[in-house]
Amino acid sequence: MVLVKRFFSAFLAASILFTGSIQTVQAAMISSEQVAEQAFTGSADQDRARIITALSREDVQVALVERGIDPVQARERVASLTDEEASAMASQIENAPAGGIIGAIVLVFLVLLLTDILGFTKIFPFTRSVR
């Protein structure tokens, strides 16, 4: 299993390195994405970053499915991410804030009511902050 995974990684890494940029319209043209990458990040780690990204796309897709998303949807969602976003997602999917609303409110109802009134929070629509 480890061997398979390793082989797959190596294969993926190699194919990415040798295809260069996927976006290029013609082999010898340099894509805007490549230019942006160089302009916005140090050029030193780009190839390494690309390998990590390709692997993290797999990870993100698996992670999305694990979290209750239909596999087909998961694939489309991953496909719509940029490389940078995909690698950020891979590390953030568990811990990054997910805007939903409203977790452990009951527990801290009173505290939040007070802080609402003071204008530090805004949980309850009926509160009017003093400021």
Added chain:
Amino acid sequence: MFRKGLMLAFFLLLNACAATGVRETVQNKELPRQHELTETPFFPQDLYHCGPAALATALNAVDIRVTPNQLVPEVYIPARQGSLQIEMLAAARRHGALSVKVAPKLDAVLKEVAAGNVVVVMQNLGLSWAPSWHYAVVVGYHLDQEKIWLRSGTFERFEMTLSTFQRTWARSEHWAFVALKPGSLPAGDNPDAVAKAIVAFEKNSNKQDAYLSYDAAVKRWSNHLVLLMGLGNSAYALENYKQATSAFRDATIAHPDSAAAHNNLANMLLMQGDASAAKLAAENALQLAGADPGMRVQILKTIEEINAYKLKNPQ
């Protein structure tokens, strides 16, 4: 009596720490004193679905017709009972909008609103240790009243004081973005953010929309390398070789040390049959590429093509 004292103490405390950034914003002379985008549509959210609801609001505001329910499978993560910021940006792009991050400052958000762009924000309506992450859409403000209005949750016109908004928004590290029609630009003056946004956008957009976005951006920021290269490449993809050539040429003038600009210009010159000028540009590119292996491979390919052309068409 004790209660009064306590309240007084709180007021003093509050005065000492009014939300940072609010005073500067209220005194900002460049902002119209008030503005509200009253036409902004409203989609009340279902449980946990503030992400899809906010996104639908922003997209419909620029005439991209989509409902929150259509967006749920694109941004919602059941196990997290919410939506991630990265996917909010990506989903807007999937529907043909250019999503551009707004600078993390209150006046930057209000500036967008004043220019007619609604702003999707992430707030933590709770506290850092009892978070309540929420997406809402800023649609209006009034500096003299220190008020801000949002399409938020189940409330069509949710009113907050600027201070409270600032505090709840600060907890997401002031995360905000605008979703724009291709060809329009945010009000904020941040060419890097726009360049990043268009590069991400063109990955899945049609060629015409990518071109429109670059074209608009270059008209405003005419010396930006990524934007110029993007304009050239997207014009090329539409087979508009004349404009592609001039964009790449502009890029080589504004950024004479860009190997990519010289390389792409060489390709365009070759396409137009000017092999010797192409060769010159490509050799420039090779020299500028230095030790960058990926770049060298591509430039050598350009030179190879030029040489092949010269063999076939001896002068």
